[in-house]
Amino acid sequence: MTPAHYPHQNYLLAALPAEDLERVSKNLKLVELPLGEALYESGSRQRAVYFPTTAIVSLLYTLADGSSVEIAVVGNEGVIGVSLFMGGETTPSRAVVQSAGYGYRWSGKFLKEEFTLGGPMQHLLLRYTQALLTQMAQTAVCNRHHSLDQQLCRWLLLSLDRLVGTELVMTQELIANMLGVRREGVTEAAGNLQSAGLIKYSRGRIKVLDRVGLEARTCECYAVVKKEFDRLLPAVARTGFQRVDVRSSTCCSRAGSLRACECAHSRRAAWPARPKSGT
Amino acid sequence: MTPAHYPHQNYLLAALPAEDLERVSKNLKLVELPLGEALYESGSRQRAVYFPTTAIVSLLYTLADGSSVEIAVVGNEGVIGVSLFMGGETTPSRAVVQSAGYGYRWSGKFLKEEFTLGGPMQHLLLRYTQALLTQMAQTAVCNRHHSLDQQLCRWLLLSLDRLVGTELVMTQELIANMLGVRREGVTEAAGNLQSAGLIKYSRGRIKVLDRVGLEARTCECYAVVKKEFDRLLPAVARTGFQRVDVRSSTCCSRAGSLRACECAHSRRAAWPARPKSGT
DNA sequence: GAATGTGTGTACGATACCGCACAGATCCGT
């Protein structure tokens, strides 16, 4: 069971028109992204962008005292390294693989060439960046106003949306680093969710039992971010999917939204894994 | 004493090469931006971008329960309405004038035309957007990790950098809304700063007495954001200033950085008002 | 100079999270 890899497992790449994807694909290189690997460090010059397919990457900021906070999370809906096309070349934050998997590496040289064409790729990258902007803004909001319980729900949902299945491999210690809180705080919050029957925790594995329950318990921040991603990057199923070997069946063709169907034939219908229930 | 207004009072516009600024200026419209005016509301379609000259604008997010948080602050170093060229047209946040003044309005139609040219204006707008990204990220960090005292210092400094002079007109109530805390909390924090001799407070007027002291007392977030703005938008003095009636004197010509000189001839050397002392 | 409104200072219990310390539980290599 060695799963095949395709560029269109990343939604941004999948959203490209056929000819653009073909041109771009020539320079994409499939890379493994092991847990903990840093795709770039604070202030270091970035040489390439990464389009995750099965990996999840956190954008982290590390403070002078060593503590850290997650600024945003990127999975197969996005790209790591926006500063390359935004023009800054570096950022003060780091990008660390939070969940091991694969992704496509695209050299900065080719990226910039493609970007200056002003075509669909530029358009997609900029819209994605706006979505990222929203995610960061909402992280700021959430950090200020919401309880750790709520933030943990939000974080679980954001991760879940970028994964296959309902299990995440992640210690409480790591989650604490992401959320910028104590490990004990996460233990307590996770305990609350577990008693409520929403998740099942065991030594670095979190099984989500009741996604709808999580959505009910989280703050508005999750929905705001998700809605904005859906709004800004809606064209995926229309433009990309049907051309590359995923047959357009009824459930998929009606998409017009990043929201994927849950039917079995889709190699990755993970982001988002399900329609949002509440709002 | 009616001060004259020029597009190049905004640093982004000032950074444009002569011919570009000339072309762009034709469609710029000077507008007054009174305190409290909303340049756009959450989710509403934006029709134009604004380049503040003397006004300061806050990007605010308002929660379902009515409380609000400032996501970022924009003055004469930037532009309001990035979603217009990023492609989203709207954002979940609002833009509210925090300090009355003037700015230039640029219709979305002309903006998009100019943007697609891929020239200096596109370049500048994207780099500015990256700086904005950093500011938002750092706001998230700060909200998580730093004390209200520190955050107030950061906020005062960010505002001060975008103003002429050392006095801000702003009630504690409003500051509390920006920082997303109670008004009483601001009273206490401001009291601390006042006892320390750093500021003087009186009924909606804050006079900054010791800027260096504020910088010493604030968290690293301020310096990170400022440094990133300086790094991303350094070319102002080189490209823009010398052509438009500000003579390039020794102190200004060596700039190569947004950091303006403090000599008297500069119409607005307010952002940043002074070299940062610490770090 | 009295009345009203707006802005600021203070007080006090409640609470969420912190920092630390340590115990129990599970996993892994030998």
Add this chain to the structure above:
DNA sequence: ACGGATCTGTGCGGTATCGTACACACATTC
């Protein structure tokens, strides 16, 4: 089976901020 490492649970005092309530200071108007 054992020992060590890693992960999770719990307890406790400390602290920053919250929510609420209210008194005071200053400005404007009549």
